[in-house]
Amino acid sequence: MIIHHEPVLLNEVLSFVTSHEHSRIFDGTLGLGGYSEAILKNFPESFVFGIDRDNQAINFSRERLKDYGNRFYAHHENFGNIDKIENINSFDVYMFDLGVSNMQITIPERGFSFQNDGYLDMRMNPDENSMTAAEVLRVTDEKTLAKIFWEYGEERYSRLIASAIKKSKSPITTTAELVNLIRDTLPAPVQRKMGTHPARRIFQALRIYVNNETGELEKLLKALKICAKKNSLIIFVSYHSLEDRLVKKNFREWQNENLGKILTKHPLIPSDEEIKSNYKSRSGKLRAFCINSD
Ligand SMILES: C[S@@+](CC[C@H](N)C(=O)[O-])C[C@H]1O[C@@H](n2cnc3c(N)ncnc32)[C@H](O)[C@@H]1O
Structure with missing residues (x-):
């Protein structure tokens, strides 16, 4: 089975990363490694640390990105536990591409798809006891x-x-x-x-x-506010109004507390061209925030 996930709003993600310090990047939703690979390719000096709560995603990305050697490291973890990750306050960029990957949708046994028959499972990580x-x-x-x-x-x-x-x-x-x-x-x-x-x-x-997706996102936003590095860039791509509202509300609160600055007054959305070539991108919304340097 050929599994492919077309990264959404990738050019927009890359242009934010380009304009910022980008030696150490944290990819909080590694998936099939689309964002991580683009970063490793475009910024030869960078190191990417990727996590995913789905072990299949971790194994797939480790294999896909093995040629990058020690510039890439993958770790099985839920982003809701981000504060438990060693040196989490050492990254220049933290990026999160929420939701499901095409791998989860495509493999019938995962039970996510209304187009392929399989046991109705839908757990991203069966070890999390849900x-x-x-x-x-x-x-x-x-x-x-x-x-x-x-x-x-x-x-x-x-x-x-x-x-x-x-x-x-x-x-x-x-x-x-x-x-x-x-x-x-x-x-x-x-x-x-x-x-x-x-x-x-x-x-x-x-x-x-x-998968308690909104609960995990709430935990992540609470933790990120405390553990993100000074002067770091935070990027979220979300696909559901509930998630986008949560990100927007937290960014506003952070800005009001003088923690940093919202970089996207309005969320960035995929161009008509992107939607034409990848219909699944249509609901994507990108929001970015920069933490203060002092
Ligand atoms: C849209 S995909 C990411 C695709 C990736 N940007 C790419 O280009 O290949 C979302 C990924 O986030 C992961 N994910 C969802 N919730 C998570 C969580 N709470 N912690 C860690 N990973 C999570 C999913 O397992 C899935 O692999």
């Missing part, structure tokens, strides 16, 4: 499920789908079973008007919930 998506559907009551679908997926039919899941005669354990249930539940004219796969929002909501 429930699989199938377990969440089995043990969570109808009202809470509807809330998850609405909050994390903005799914207008959240209650209808939650009710259908709870009424299902047998537990939903695979991605195909969940897709079929959604297709059978939503009225046909609604599905036709959606302009996207009818299961997309529910899959996104479950993934965010299973």
